Amino acid sequence: MLSRQQVRYMMLTRRQLAVLCVSLGSVFLFSEYVLYYIAIWQCFWPHLELERSASIEPQKGRDISSPHQPIRVLFLADTHLLGSRQGHWFDRLRREWQMERSFQTAVSVHQPHAVFLLGDLLDEGKWCSDKEFWEEYLVRSRRMFRHNADVQFHVVVGNHDIGFHYDVTRQKLNRFEKAFNLSAVTTVTIQGNIFLLVNSVALDEDGCFMCAAAEEQLKDVSLSLNCTQGLVGEENAGKMQCKNAQKLPNSSPILLMHYPLYRESDANCTGPDSAPYNEKYTTFKARYDVVSQSASQKLLWWLQPRLVLTAHIHHGCVVHHPDGTLEHTLPSFSWRNRNNPSFLMAVIHPTGYSLTKCFLPKESSVITLYVISILLLLVWTCAKVRQRRRFFLSKQV
Secondary structure, rough: OHHHHHHHOOOHHHHHHHHHHHHHHHHHHHHHHHHHHHHHOOOOOOOOOOOOOOOOOOOOEEEEOOOOOOOOEEOOOOEEEEEOOOOOHHHHHHHHHHHHHHHHHHHHHHHHEEEEOOOOOOOOOOHHHHHHHHHHHHHHHHHHOOOOOOEEEEEEEHHHHHHHHHHHOOOHHHHHHHHHHHOOEEEEEEEEEEEEEEEEHHHHOOOHHHHHHHHHHHHHHHHHHHHHOOOOOOHHHOOOHHHHOOOOOOOOEEEEEOOOOOOOOOOOOOOOOOOHOOOOOOOEEEOOOOHHHHHHHHHHHOOOEEEEEEEEOOEEEEEOOOOOOEEEEEOOOOOOOOOOOEEEEEEOOOOOOOOEEOOOOOOOHHHHHHHHHHHHHHHHHHHHHHHHHHHHOOOOO
């Protein structure tokens, strides 16, 4: 049986134990806090040249001189905050910490004027009770995505927020719209820029209670845009229509939705955040994975957006539609859905815009950092214990 003195020499000294604890704490602090700053500090707002250049998307045949200043906007998507039904408690804790740290770091470092979240804020909004929605989900989301009063924060409706089309009820739709001040088509204007937040779950064109409302509101917005751009006839009926229409800035809108516009698959998508090879050629299902072809054509024809930003499929993609409209599909902001989340940084002006993507730390890199650090600390601990044991044995001789 080992004596008390022998046991003491088989353990670390207080100083060595302190070094071990400080080292473990440093690894944790670096991995869970500092690493986000290092990644996000490497991202910069894109340059926007306000003269005609390759970095600007022109205003589809119109030359507009604008007194407005460019605005800085962050776009993110598919955060999927877990509820009480799916996912382990540690999974929820871990993912929400990662997203909160990323968002707070991005807002602190880059100081945007506005943030848009392109749907699926929640993971179980389609199932949760009113009590869970108002007392848990909403409180957690507001804590995670807290921001200064001078930063506008807007949320687009996603299928996990209210359910797929066949599962949506008035109660689930109304509570989400009330919580985030939304309608089927929500118009947000910032410094002369028009952002149209469309509930893409309501674009099934089957006359359902929310689909009919969405189509009517899209027609109203289309009329307002045409009136602003002088595309409505000068006859009395046209003047009367424009008199009652919503007054909008003279700028082509930016369309924000959860579902992407119609495309067959992600076969033509490239980049570090595009779908894996085995998923790229999977055919998308209309009204489930993407908006139907007819609804997509209506949106492009009625609204004539200069840019479309979408989400839903958790992978990134850039699509050039036949009419020249550019669509960016954003990948998920959650590490639960992908190894390399990212968000979009945009500098936007009524006469143009410029985009860049900011990638967050890879989860595989963080895990590797933890494994290597722990192994090194174990080797160091074993070496120190062995050194003390040898010293003890030498004293016994």
